[in-house]
Every structure is written in structure tokens, then in C-alpha cells.
Ligand code: SF4
Ligand SMILES: [Zn+2]
């Protein structure tokens with residue numbers, strides 16, 4: 001409790017300081033608000049605020065652990081059920097979460113613990129404890145430069161390769177928010193998109209992830225596996241796939257090419273076939289031939305797997321349910337994330353490249369110190385601003401600056417140590 | 420006056436051929452202004468017999484699941500017929516019937532669109548429908564080495580129009596999207612316009628306002644029935660609906676449906692059993708077979724997982740794809756193709772040595788109508804087959820008992 005009070009006091013100080021700077025969102029009075037308090041983890045939702053002042057007062061009084069507003073607009077945002085709110089439309093939202101990305105760092109910094117026997121381990125949690133078979137495992141998903149860099153990469157993919165290039169949206173229409181923890185939200189406010197139904201949003205998100213791609217429609221033939229009219233001059237997905245395949249084939253050094261292809265094809269013979277014929281292939285990709293083309297003994301299944309894997313690497317890894325849910329709550333800009341103590345930061349597209357998720361969202365002092373005791377069996381290292389802290393072991397006592405202390409308490413891996 | 424309206428004024432044939440175009444209402448606004456009873460009366464006075472026969476044809480063909488309106492005449496009367504359809508479907512208030520008319524009329528519209536002499540008219544049609552398009556008639560865009568595009572459609576319009584089309588070609592992800600527009604070939608665009616027409620007609624039945632709905636329909640029915648000729652047409656359609664009730668209500672609640680632990684497959688028609696046997700032999704299905712099977716099983720209310728299990732036997736089974744397709748079918752609840760369509764697709768096996776069935780070949784005897792009827796839908800097959808089994812069972816069960824006494 002003491003630890004929570006400590007963090008809560010700091011959150012309060014932050015919100016006080018922000019009192020007159022706290023940003024408003026568009027159509028504030030039409031949005032539903034929700035908060036999660038420190039005391040229990042029960043969400044208080046169905047709240048509405050008529051002005052930013054009333055909202056800031058509420059925050060100062062309650063100092064929530066988490067704060068959200070709806071992507072949707074309602075006539076009566078504070079009505080107790082959806083039915084009475086009178087839905088008026090919803091912004092188009094994309095969520096990119098490092099948690100869903102396949103990065104190798106997870107194996108080194110994620111952590112699980114069995115609630116029954118305290119057995120624990122590093123990496124992705126097993127389905128059940130290997131000692132006592134209990135299924136009650138608590139997980140701590142850590143963050144590092146690698147996974148948040150990958151998340152940022154996905155944001156670029158989403159905006160550049162899809163929203164701009166294919167959907168014709170301007171990057172200025174996309175507001176980018178760092179969630180304060182593991183990822184980014186991309187939020188598009190556009191009258192024409194507001195009325196999209198859930199199913200229609202799914203069409204858009206399927207396009208962006210490349211789900212439900214039909215290679216048959218693009219020109220891969222199921223019988224025989226030949227390819228017709230599928231080249232870099234197409235539009236949309238077939239073009240993206242062919243451009244990427246061409247890029248791969250243009251890798252000059254044979255060994256590098258082999259290594260790269262190995263990510264897409266497991267069968268060594270097939271890789272050699274591809275390499276042997278790569279020049280012909282590049283010609284086929286780069287000419288608009290009427291003729292069908294194929295690789296001898298390559299086969300439909302190999303083609304299919306190769307092209308689908310390429311497609312998967314092209315698609316932006318967005319969290320589908322977030323986009324198709326038209327009643328979604330998303331984190332409020334400049335609010336603090338109770339699971340990290342970091343700030344939710346709105347980022348201009350032009351600043352995204354140099355945005356540092358371990359520094360820019362940090363609001364607490366790096367000079368004031370606080371003594372902590374590590375409570376988790378082990379804690380991976382973490383960078384805050386330009387300093388790296390940890391790794392730590394259970395029972396370790398450390399005097400740490402507030403910025404990292406808040407992070408560790410919020411992550412629930414440390415508590416305040418009194419003398 | 421908008422430029423469309425001018426264009427259509429000097430090209431009235433387009434409106435006659437495509438009476439669902441919004442400009443029809445503007446160009447013929449004098450007729451549109453009269454009240455329904457006035458409109459109907461005048462219409463019958465001027466064109467009585469022809470009007471009657473053309474409207475009846477549409478309903479007959481619709482109920483029979485035809486794809487084309489025979490002797491479709493793109494004349495001015497055609498517009499008035501379209502308006503009559505609106506009135507009739509509204510007061511008939513029968514969803515299945517509206518569906519059938521919407522299907523027939525929109526399929527017919529597609530054939531008409533395909534036959535347009537100058538494709539540049541597609542531009543005017545899209546404009547009139549308020550679609551957000553770009554056109555390239557003077558500089559067609561190459562989509563593939565084979566296909567060109569004259570018109571591209573904004574993706575929001577594309578998604579809306581393609582909403583109920585579930586073939587993979589109509590998914591946005593499989594289309595040529597660039598800079599906000601889906602670059603379409605003429606046939607693909609025409610197919611989407613067909614959807615527009617279908618949705619328009621589906622809306623005919625909808626109430627103009629919910630509160631007054633019932634009274635409004637009843638009132639309109641009452642006053643229109645004062646027009647003798649209209650009454651005749653109306654009665655005829657009603658009789659037709661009654662006669663074909665079984666056909667029309669094929670996916671109604673009385674329909675046999677899946678129950679836990681019960682195997683319905685012995686009652687399946689040849690066309691479905693053929694697909695089943697392919698699955699059992701681990702052979703792949705072609706797209707049409709797959710869709711037909713999902714819609715068929717879904718109409719019988721098979722649970723989702725049950726359907727996915729069936730697909731698990733396929734060599735190219737991909738759980739996520741199968742699940743998607745099945746979920747889609749469940750959500751959309753499309754009626755599977757009828758026999759006529761299946762026959763044209765080469766999917767009817769009524770004469771097959773192994774799978775053929777006399778119900779398909781000879782039809783069945785309807786007690787109610789006291790005549791032999793033809794099978795028109797694989798779902799009716801299930802009903803009839805199941806009914807026969809029940810009858811045989813009770814027959815067999817009671818007979819020995821009677822004897823033993
Ligand atoms: S007649 Fe109809 S039910 Fe029978 S096999 Fe042909 S399509 Fe199927
Ligand atoms: Zn355990």
C-alpha cells in the first residue's frame with residue numbers, strides 16, 4: 001500500500017502541474033470516459049465530461065491509475081449502457097502492441113511465475129507450471145529497445161505503405177500516440193470513416209494485415225502452380241508481394257540470398273532451384289508478359305508458402321479486435337499509464353523517427369531518490385533516459401531515481417523499502 | 420440542374436433500361452409527384468394489359484429463381500413497372516418474395532449493363548448513383564497484362580457495395596487499391612452495380628416510418644385495391660406466393676435443422692452427397708462447392724465447429740481460412756443455390772449412377788396442391804426425404820404391432 005501511495009502521490013503532483021496544460025480531445029463532450037483506480041482494478045466507465053476543466057478537476061480529485069476515452073462519439077456518453085448512449089460513430093483506430101509482435105527479445109526479458117508454487121522462468125509462459133502443473137501463472141511482459149523499435153517499424157509500415165499509399169489518407173490525418181507502455185495507437189478522425197460498420201472496418205484491417213489474401217485471385221494457379229499476370233506492375237497486394245520478392249532475389253551474394261530465402265522456404269533443394277532461375281524470375285516480375293511462367297518442379301505448395309510468407313512480412317501487425325470494435329476505449333493523451341508510470345504521448349509523424357519511448361514519455365525526476373526492494377524473483381534490465389538499470393534479483397535493495405522507481409513499482413516487481 | 424440530369428434527359432434510353440437510376444425520379448418528376456392511387460390508376464388506364472403481363476412475368480420468374488426477365492423491354496413503361504414493384508413489394512411485405520425479386524431484377528440489370536453499347540455510360544451511371552469514382556476512358560489503366568480499367572471506385576463505396584458478396588475476388592485485400600481508389604475492370608464494376616440494385620429493391624419492403632408502418636401498408640393496400648386491374652394483379656401474385664409457399668419459405672423455421680447427435684446426411688440430396696464423398700476421399704473442393712456446402716449446412720443450422728470439422732478432412736485445410744469462410748456464411752445466412760443454378764454450374768447430380776435420386780428426377784406429390792411437384796431446391800430435398808423417412812418409420816413401426824395382436 002505504501003508503494004502505491006508513493007506512486008499515486010507522484011501521479012497527483014504530475015496532474016497538478018499539468019492542470020492548465022492538459023489536452024482536450026476533439027468532441028470531448030461526446031466521448032465516454034473510463035478510469036481504473038489504484039485501490040482495486042475495477043474499471044469505472046460510462047462517464048461523460050462537458051469540458052476539459054471538469055475533466056481535469058475529476059482527475060485531480062481521483063488521481064486514476066489508468067485513464068481512457070472512447071474512440072466513439074455518443075449523444076449521451078454517460079448513459080449507463082450502450083443502448084441508451086445513442087452511438088454517433090467511431091474514429092478509425094489501429095493498435096500496434098509490442099506484445100503481439102514476434103521479437104526474439106521476449107525470450108530474454110519476459111518472465112512468468114507460478115502462483116501456486118512460486119516456480120518461475122524466463123521467456124514466454126508455458127501453458128502450465130512444469131513443477132506443479134498449476135495453470136495459474138502470472139506473467140510480466142517486459143519492454144526493451146528491440147521490441148519497441150519493432151513496434152515503431154510497424155507504425156511506419158501502417159502509415160506509409162497502407163494508409164497513405166493505398167488508402168490515400170494523408171499522414172497529417174493520422175494522429176500517433178505512444179500508449180505509455182508497449183505500443184502505439186494510430187487514430188484517424190475523418191467524417192467519412194466515422195460511420196463505418198464493424199464488418200467494414202474488418203475489410204480495411206484485413207487489407208492492412210494481408211489476412212484473407214487470395215493468391216488465386218492474383219494469378220497463382222492451383223493446378224500446376226504456374227503464375228499468370230502477377231507482377232510488379234499490378235496494384236495493391238500483388239504488386240507489394242512481387243516487389244518484395246524481386247528485392248530478395250536482387251541480393252547479390254549467393255550466401256546472403258540463401259540465408260534470406262531460408263526465412264521463407266525450408267526445403268534446401270527448392271531454394272537452390274529459385275537461385276538458379278533467379279534471373280528469369282526477375283525478368284518475369286519486371287515485365288508485363290501475357291505468358292504464364294513457372295519454375296520447374298517448384299510446385300503450387302512451395303509457391304503458396306513462399307508468397308504468403310512474403311505477404312506476412314509486408315503486412316502491418318495491427319491488433320485486429322481494436323480496429324473492428326466500435327466501442328473501444330483508448331488511452332487519453334498526456335495521461336499516465338499505471339502499468340509503467342510513463343506518459344501517453346502524442347507524436348507528430350515527423351518526430352516519430354527520433355521519438356524515444358524510454359525517454360520522451362518519462363515525467364518523473366531522475367535526481368530524487370527512493371529506496372526499493374525487489375520483490376520479483378528476477379527483473380530484466382531497463383533503460384530510462386540514458387541510463388540502464390538492472391538486471392535485479394529478488395531481495396535486492398536499491399536506491400533509485402523516481403523515474404525508474406515508479407516504473408518498477410508500477411510493473412509490480414518492487415516495493416518501497418523503509419529503513 | 421445537374422449535368423447528370425441533362426445527360427439523362429438527352430439519353431432517356433438509359434433511364435428506361437436502368438429505372439433504378441436516381442435521375443429517373445428527376446426526369447420523370449411529374450409522374451412521381453402524383454399520389455400512388457392516381458399513379459396506379461393512370462398507369463392501368465393507359466397500359467392495362469401489357470402492364471399486367473409484364474409485372475406478372477417478373478413475379479413468376481422471381482419465384483422460380485430465374486436469372487433473367489424474359490422479354491425485358493427498356494421502354495418508358497419499364498420505369499413505371501419498376502415503380503409498381505416498389506408499391507407491390509411494400510404492401511405485400513414478404514421478405515422472401517422481396518429477396519427473390521431483388522435477385523432477379525439485379526441479375527437482369529447485370530445482363531443489361533454488360534450489354535451497354537458504349538461503356539462510357541458506366542461513368543454516368545456511377546455518377547448518378549453518387550459513387551465516388553475516377554474515370555480513365557481515354558487512358559485506361561492497366562491492372563494486369565490482360566485487364567484494363569476505365570473506372571476506379573473509392574474504397575469506402577467499394578466496401579459498402581461488396582458487403583454481402585463473399586467471394587474472395589470481392590474482398591478489398593484482393594483488389595487493386597491505390598491512393599484510395601479500387602481500380603476495377605468493367606465487369607467487376609458492373610457486378611458491384613448489380614449489388615446496388617439488389618439493395619435498392621430489398622429496401623422497397625422496408626417501412627417508410629416505423630410507427631405508422633402497419634397502418635400505412637394497410638391503408639395503401641386498401642386504397643389501391645379500389646383499382647380493379649391492380650386488384651387482379653395483386654390477387655394473382657398473392658395466389659402465386661401461396662402456391663409456391665414451400666419454395667419460398669425454404670429456410671423458414673419449419674425447416675429441418677441440425678440437432679445434437681442426429682445425423683442428417685442420409686437426407687442430403689445428390690448434389691451435396693457428391694461433395695461429401697469428395698471430402699471423404701480427401702479430395703479438394705473447388706470454390707463453388709465449398710461455398711455451396713457451407714451455405715447448405717448453415718441453412719440447416721449446423722453449428723460452426725461441426726462445419727469446420729467437416730472441412731478438416733480437406734487436404735488444403737487451413738483452420739483460420741475455413742473458420743473465416745464459415746463464420747462469414749453464418750453471419751450472412753445466404754440461401755444456398757437452387758437446383759436451376761446448380762444445374763448450370765454442373766453441380767446437379769440427379770442423374771448420377773451412384774448418387775442420383777428419384778426425388779430429384781420425378782419430383783414429389785404435394786397433397787395440399789394435389790399434384791406432382793418438381794424439386795427446385797436442395798433444401799426442400801432434405802425436407803421431403805426426412806418426411807418420407809418419418810412416414811415409413813411410423814408405417815413400419817405400427818404395422819407389425821397391429822399384426823402381432
Ligand atoms: S435436383 Fe436439385 S437437389 Fe437434386 S441433385 Fe440436382 S441440384 Fe441437387
Ligand atoms: Zn507451480
Ligand SMILES: [Zn+2]
Nearest residue numbers: 105143144147
Ligand atoms: Zn524487447
